[in-house]
Amino acid sequence: MRKLKMKKKQTKPIRRKCHNCGKMATNPLVYHLVPSIPYGEPIPVYSKSGPKTKRVDLKGDMKITAQNYCDRECMAEGRSKLGV
Numbered sequence: 001m002r003k004l005k006m007k008k009k010q011t012k013p014i015r016r017k018c019h020n021c022g023k024m025a026t027n028p029l030v031y032h033l034v035p036s037i038p039y040g041e042p043i044p045v046y047s048k049s050g051p052k053t054k055r056v057d058l059k060g061d062m063k064i065t066a067q068n069y070c071d072r073e074c075m076a077e078g079r080s081k082l083g084v
C-alpha cells in the first residue's frame with residue numbers, strides 16, 4: 001500500500017482590491033486580459049526554435065492586464081460593465 005504524502009499547503013492568503021466593487025478580496029480571482037490581434041494583422045506563428053516570450057513579459061500593445069475580482073459573480077458583473 002502506498003503511503004499518502006501529507007503535504008501541508010502553507011499558502012498565504014492574497015488580498016487584492018476587487019476590480020469591480022473595490023472591496024478587498026481574499027484570494028481573488030485573477031482575470032488576464034490578453035489583447036487580441038487586430039484583424040488583418042499577421043498572426044505570430046509559434047516556433048519551437050524562436051525566442052520564448054512569456055505572456056507577462058509582453059510589452060506595449062500586447063501587454064496583458066490582470067484584474068482581480070472577489071468571485072466569479074463579481075467578475076461577470078465587472079466584465080459586463082466593461083462591455084467585453
Ligand SMILES: [Zn+2]
Pocket residue numbers: 018019020021022023025069070071074
Ligand atoms: Zn468584487
